[in-house]
Amino acid sequence: MMDVLRAIEASGVSVWVRESGSIWSYPTIIFFHSAGLAIIVGLSTAIDLRVLGVARGLPVAPMDRLFPIMWVGFWVNAISGLFLTMADAPAMLTSRLFLFKIAMIGLALITMTSLRRALRLPLAHGEGMPLAARAMAMASLLLWTAAIAAGRLTAYFGPGAEVKGIQ
Amino acid sequence: MMHSLSVWLHGTSLSWAARGGLPWLWPLCETLHFVGMAMLIGIIGLFDLRMLGFVKGLPLRPLQRLLPWGVAGFVINLVTGGVFYAGDPLQYLENNVFWLKMGFIALAGVNVLLFYATGLGRRVDEVGAGGDVPVAARAVAIASLVLWFGVMYWGRMLPFLGGAF
Numbered sequence: 621m622m623d624v625l626r627a628i629e630a631s632g633v634s635v636w637v638r639e640s641g642s643i644w645s646y647p648t649i650i651f652f653h654s655a656g657l658a659i660i661v662g663l664s665t666a667i668d669l670r671v672l673g674v675a676r677g678l679p680v681a682p683m684d685r686l687f688p689i690m691w692v693g694f695w696v697n698a699i700s701g702l703f704l705t706m707a708d709a710p711a712m713l714t715s716r717l718f719l720f721k722i723a724m725i726g727l728a729l730i731t732m733t734s735l736r737r738a739l740r741l742p743l744a745h746g747e748g749m750p751l752a753a754r755a756m757a758m759a760s761l762l763l764w765t766a767a768i769a770a771g772r773l774t775a776y777f778g779p780g781a782e783v784k785g786i787q
Numbered sequence: 788m789m790h791s792l793s794v795w796l797h798g799t800s801l802s803w804a805a806r807g808g809l810p811w812l813w814p815l816c817e818t819l820h821f822v823g824m825a826m827l828i829g830i831i832g833l834f835d836l837r838m839l840g841f842v843k844g845l846p847l848r849p850l851q852r853l854l855p856w857g858v859a860g861f862v863i864n865l866v867t868g869g870v871f872y873a874g875d876p877l878q879y880l881e882n883n884v885f886w887l888k889m890g891f892i893a894l895a896g897v898n899v900l901l902f903y904a905t906g907l908g909r910r911v912d913e914v915g916a917g918g919d920v921p922v923a924a925r926a927v928a929i930a931s932l933v934l935w936f937g938v939m940y941w942g943r944m945l946p947f948l949g950g951a952f
């Protein structure tokens with residue numbers, strides 16, 4: 621297993637991301653990783669706040685249109701994240717912090733899809749969102765915050781601290 | 788003036804704490820800086836998307852009720868950004884990428900001021916579900932998206948183009 625991870629780390633793509641010094645490698649990839657985060661977490665936060673009772677006058681059904689945009693943010697991060705992980709594969713994939721981050725993202729995506737289903741249910745005018753939907757919205761906020769914290773800590777204390785990109 | 792302020796800041800205990808005196812402070816502020824960024828860009832961006840004609844089912848007046856949470860994200864980032872600056876003022880003061888980021892934030896601020904000062908904010912308020920905003924408001928929305936993602940770009944480039952950490 622470790623051999624596979626080391627082979628990934630030694631691959632041409634990984635070396636390019638990590639060591640090429642090109643502005644298009646590590647720096648641009650990490651920018652896209654931030655942009656995708658802002659899109660999926662930011663729009664999720666807006667939906668979560670509405671479900672929790674902020675801006676009650678706002679109809680929830682049209683928010684369904686936001687989910688494809690959020691999935692774009694997700695795929696931007698899945699692809700950019702794949703490059704970043706490959707560049708440091710043995711350390712990343714054995715890091716508890718990194719695995720915790722992936723678990724938080726997985727759970728957050730579950731809350732996201734179940735909230736989408738809740739938004740489609742008809743609501744009587746002026747009625748608050750169901751308790752289950754509110755719980756999902758609260759869980760979504762906490763899970764995304766945990767994922768961000770784990771991601772940031774990976775950069776400072778985890779394996780990411782070793783990958784400097786260009787200086 | 789910025790220089791003497793920065794020298795003074797460097798001598799404060801906040802600077803000491805951010806530099807590593809309190810080892811958890813920097814990573815904590817980094818986490819909050821990203822949470823604030825998501826709030827700011829997500830909520831302001833949703834407003835911009837609506838003005839550009841996506842999610843047209845959302846009426847603008849109640850959507851404005853979400854904006855204070857975007858502003859809260861900005862305040863979180865102002866405070867945590869202040870901690871970063873205090874930690875090592877000179878690395879930012881003499882850093883062109885840092886000033887590009889500040890310039891983009893200033894332009895984004897001017898964009899917001901123009902939006903409200905020209906009365907566009909009030910006109911947009913009247914736009915209900917399915918309605919279109921004035922062309923000028925669409926221009927403000929595009930400028931907003933470009934400028935805020937630009938702020939993020941320069942922030943991310945600080946370690947690479949600017950040599951900051």
